[in-house]
Amino acid sequence: MVWTPRTLADALNNIADLDIEYNKSSLIIKMNDYGDLPLTVLFTSQQIIIETYICPANTIRDTAEFNVFLLRNQKVLPLSSVGITRVK
Template sequence: MDAVIETAWTVPAIKAALDESALVREGEMTLRVLEGADPVLLATMHEYGDLPVYLSVGGAQIVCSVLLWPVAEQADTARFNAFLLKAQRLVPLSNFAITTVGDQDVYELMGELSSKTTLQTILIELRTLAENAIDATDLRETFGTEAAA
């Protein structure tokens, strides 16, 4: 069972801890806190083509997410959404969602953790989510091939 820390993480504390951690490989990611009503950590994952992964902390959980592509770009949205739900096991530890960015709905891949989890688990989540985002793009291509047949 994963150990927990006593005090819940904050976004600035996660950034500081990752900046100092020997667990992060050199050049693996660049971290930046985006200030707003609630700060968000932007982790640019260099080993995944500079993929942006967003991390926020709220209450008892940490949410990590990757924006994928606009829903409007997806042919046969209803069928694709059903396809994603069936393909869920192919992207372990992540969930698909639709979120609104500006005035457009966008597919999102996300994972949740306890706000008292270890730094190592947070890092594993960032890496897993980045890998799953690449796999989600492959799923989209699979759907396109299957739909064209």
């Protein structure tokens, strides 16, 4: 099956507590059970990219340990990336 924003939105509509907006190339999913956590799902011809927040940077007690954790787990999830962004 080839996933498109429409087919994925239709499949996810069976899951309660999600608000889904979609257009030709993306979805914006709000996970109501997780503090309205937003997921942005982008579709390209070759892949699906999902972007979301992990946590506020100021809640990480040991940033060095957290960075090592992310670097070690990069091998498990090789197509993942992590960054810091300012949220309004």
